[in-house]
Amino acid sequence: MASKADKKSENKSDRKAAKEKLKKEAERAAKVFAKEKAQAKKSAEKSVEKARKALKKEKAKAKELAKANKDAVTSAVTRTKNKTTKRVKDDRDAVKGAIRAAEKSVKTERDAVTSAVRKAEKRARTAAESVVTGVTGSVPRRTAASRPAARTTPAAKPATRIASRPATTSAGTASTEPSESWTILALRAHARDKGLVGYSRLSKAQLLARIRGN
Known part of the structure; x- marks a missing residue:
C-alpha cells in the first residue's frame, strides 16, 4: 500500500514538474514572441520611416522637375510671344509703309493729272483765242468759265x-x-x-x- 502511495505522489510530482516546465516554456515562448514582435514593429517602423523619407524625396524631385518644366514652358511661351509681337509689329510697319507709299503715289498721279489738265485747258484756251482772233480780228475777253476757278471775274x-x-x-x-x-x-x-x-x-x-x- 505504501508503494502505491509513493508512486502516486511521484506521479503527482512529475505532473507538477511537467506543468511547471510547460509554464516556463510558455513564458519563454511568450517572451520570445514579445521580443520578436517588438523587433518586427521596430523594423516595420524603420521601413515606414524609410519609405516616408523616400516618398518625400521623390515628391521634392517631382516638384523641382515640375518647376523646371513650368519655367521652360513659360520661357518658351515668352519667346514665342515676343517673336509674334515683333512679327506683328513688323507687318504693321510694312502695311503702314505700303499705305504711305500708295498715298504718295496717288498724290503724285493726281498732281500730274491736274497739271496735265491745266496745261490742256491753257492750250485749248490759247487755241480758241487764236481762232476767235483770226475770225473777228480782236482778242476776245475771257469769260468766268475760261479763267481759273480761284479768281472771280464778272460775267462776260x-x-x-x-x-x-x-x-x-x-x-x-x-x-x-x-x-x-x-x-x-x-x-x-x-x-x-x-x-x-x-x-x-x-x-x-x-x-x-x-x-x-x-
Whole structure:
C-alpha cells in the first residue's frame, strides 16, 4: 500500500514538474514572441520611416522637375510671344509703309493729272483765242468759265452782241446792211435775228447771198 502511495505522489510530482516546465516554456515562448514582435514593429517602423523619407524625396524631385518644366514652358511661351509681337509689329510697319507709299503715289498721279489738265485747258484756251482772233480780228475777253476757278471775274457779255455788231467800213462808219465787210459771225447773228434756218452750214458768200435774197 505504501508503494502505491509513493508512486502516486511521484506521479503527482512529475505532473507538477511537467506543468511547471510547460509554464516556463510558455513564458519563454511568450517572451520570445514579445521580443520578436517588438523587433518586427521596430523594423516595420524603420521601413515606414524609410519609405516616408523616400516618398518625400521623390515628391521634392517631382516638384523641382515640375518647376523646371513650368519655367521652360513659360520661357518658351515668352519667346514665342515676343517673336509674334515683333512679327506683328513688323507687318504693321510694312502695311503702314505700303499705305504711305500708295498715298504718295496717288498724290503724285493726281498732281500730274491736274497739271496735265491745266496745261490742256491753257492750250485749248490759247487755241480758241487764236481762232476767235483770226475770225473777228480782236482778242476776245475771257469769260468766268475760261479763267481759273480761284479768281472771280464778272460775267462776260453775250457773244451774240459782239457777233451781231455791224463791221465798220474803212471810212469808220457802221454798215447797216450786210456786206462783204461783215464777219461770218456777224452774218450768222443777223441771219438768226431774221429767223433763217440752216445758216450754220453755209459759207460766208452763201450766207450773204441768202440774207440778201430775203
